[in-house]
Amino acid sequence: MDLKQMYREIVNEHNLHPSHKHDTENPSVVLRGVNPSCGDDIFLQLKIEDGIITDGSYVGSGCAISQASADMMLDLVIGQSEDEARRLADVFLRMIKGEASGEEIESLDEAAALENVSKMPARVK
Amino acid sequence: MNDFIKDFPAFDDRRYIYFDNAATTQRPRCVTEAIEEFYRSKNANPLRGLYEWSIKATDAYENAREKAAKFIGAEKACQIVFTRNATESINLVAYTYGEENIGAGDEIAVCASEHHSNILPWQRLANKKGAKLVWLEVGADGAIPESEYAKIGEKTKLVAVAQVSNVLGQPKPIKKICETAHKFGAVVMVDAAQSVPHMRVDVKELDADFLAFSGHKILGPMGIGVLYGKENLLLSMPPFLRGGEMIEYVTRESATFAELPHKFEAGTVNAADAAGLDAALDYAQSIGFDYIESQDKKLTALLMDGMSKIPHIEIYGSKNPDEHCGIVTFNVEGCHPHDVSSILDTDKICVRAGHHCAQPLMQSMGVPMGSTCRASLYFYNTEEEIYRFCEKLAKVREELGYGS
Ligand SMILES: Cc1ncc(COP(=O)(O)O)c(C=O)c1O
DSSP states (O other): OOHHHHIIIIIHHHHHSOSSBSOOSSOSEEEEEEETTTTEEEEEEEEEETTEEEEEEEEEEOOHHHHHHHHHHHHHHTTSBHHHHHHHHHHHHHHHTTOSOHHHHHTTGGGGGGGGGGGOGGGOO | OOGGGGGOGGGGSTTOEEOBTTTOOOOOHHHHHHHHHHHHHOOSOTTTOOSHHHHHHHHHHHHHHHHHHHHTTOSOGGGEEEESSHHHHHHHHIIIIIHHHOOTTOEEEEETTOOGGGTHHHHHHHHHHTOEEEEEOOOTTSOOOGGGGGGOOTTEEEEEEESBOTTTOOBOOHHHHHHHHHHTTOEEEEEOTTTTTTSOOOHHHHTOSEEEEEGGGTTSOTTOEEEEEOHHHHHHSOOSSOSTTSEEEEOSSOEEEOOTTGGGOOSSOOHHHHHHHHHHHHHHHHHOHHHHHHHHHHHHHHHHHHHHTSTTEEEOSOSOGGGSTTEEEEEETTSOHHHHHHHHHHTTEEOEEEOTTOHHHHHHHTOGGGOEEEEEOOTTOOHHHHHHHHHHHTTHHHHTTOOO
């Protein structure tokens, strides 16, 4: 998939019309992710009950790819166990570093479309 | 299409539009040839050997120094210290002149639009010595308002200012800043990384105390930079790095140091890239600053005009294209600069996106997410490239999902 297509088919929708960009009430954890080199600053909020991520969201700003990543990953991890969410996050990180297998990447569902980002070293941080 | 293009192997592939010249320029063939020629016909350690190759290597290196001195109007070649780049040149001054002459309670005046290279060495020094950084603010056009000059005073020991900002492109009145600083006995560190490639710079006319630039931003190779200093200042300064080549006499307990400029050039020097810089400066001279400046103005005017016709584009800095030195920094409303640059990249257009190593400026400009896009031109860019760029830029918002 070329980059314009990636934006058009996946990234833009999640960036401009995110499903999970809002505050979560009484989150169990709030994690901040900052990339000063591009000004990304995201707060991830998760609600965890009995080891299961029952709800989650993010707020903050960043480039379309980072915003869409957050939105897609939330799609993926809500309803999963903490362990599975960690595994998915690990696969995602390895994917954008170009280190994940094809099978692993498939498990990321829609987020697999971001595989191309591995070819943009300045974006992989 | 102009015929300089053929001098640049990078432009053999005409599909690319290279608008990131403020980051580094392309190199004409004569530069890479000069480097190759150095390694082919005079590859020996310069300044050491007493045999033919080493003597030739030394000559190549010292000729480059003469060339650089003439290029910026320095009186003597020994006032030119070769470094890796402008950043190292500025650090050299901070770690030597700064360490010796700036102390608790002193002030260092730094222009708010500086590149990190001309901020961080002073920030470190100020923190270490208990000196104070005083910021000379800039207006939206990039100019320092008259009232800011009052911040230069009795306590000021050094003024750090770029002749041309790498974000706003606006040239600063260096001569006047030097005059003001000198009234109070302060010295001026001129960061000329963006000015030397675009305008005739004469250190004597400016009365600059120190001036730094990088070879790679003026057609030369990466890895060679220049520091100019007034002779009395350079003489009074301690060495920067210590080791081979920079000594006169060494015992187990102590050493005396070589004369200028070798005192500041410890270790084996980068003679091959100095030879490359020599060729680059020749090439720039053959183009001439009259042409370079007229081309900067013409192309920048065309670019700013084309961009101003595209909706949702904000251009930063002066409205006058003559005050940009080919640098046009902008944002596309609602779009992160990194996304804009990535989309343009799919059209083989190279523009920079980010904070341009000038975060304090980005903060004071209040740009969204502290970041912007920057198109920066040089004399070899063409009108046709500008039309193509504007055409592609006009489509970016749509590519990023906006109705148009
Ligand atoms: C104004 C200015 N100063 C300093 C520098 C640093 O140059 P270099 O990275 O070659 O040391 C740059 C280039 O990025 C610049 O634009």
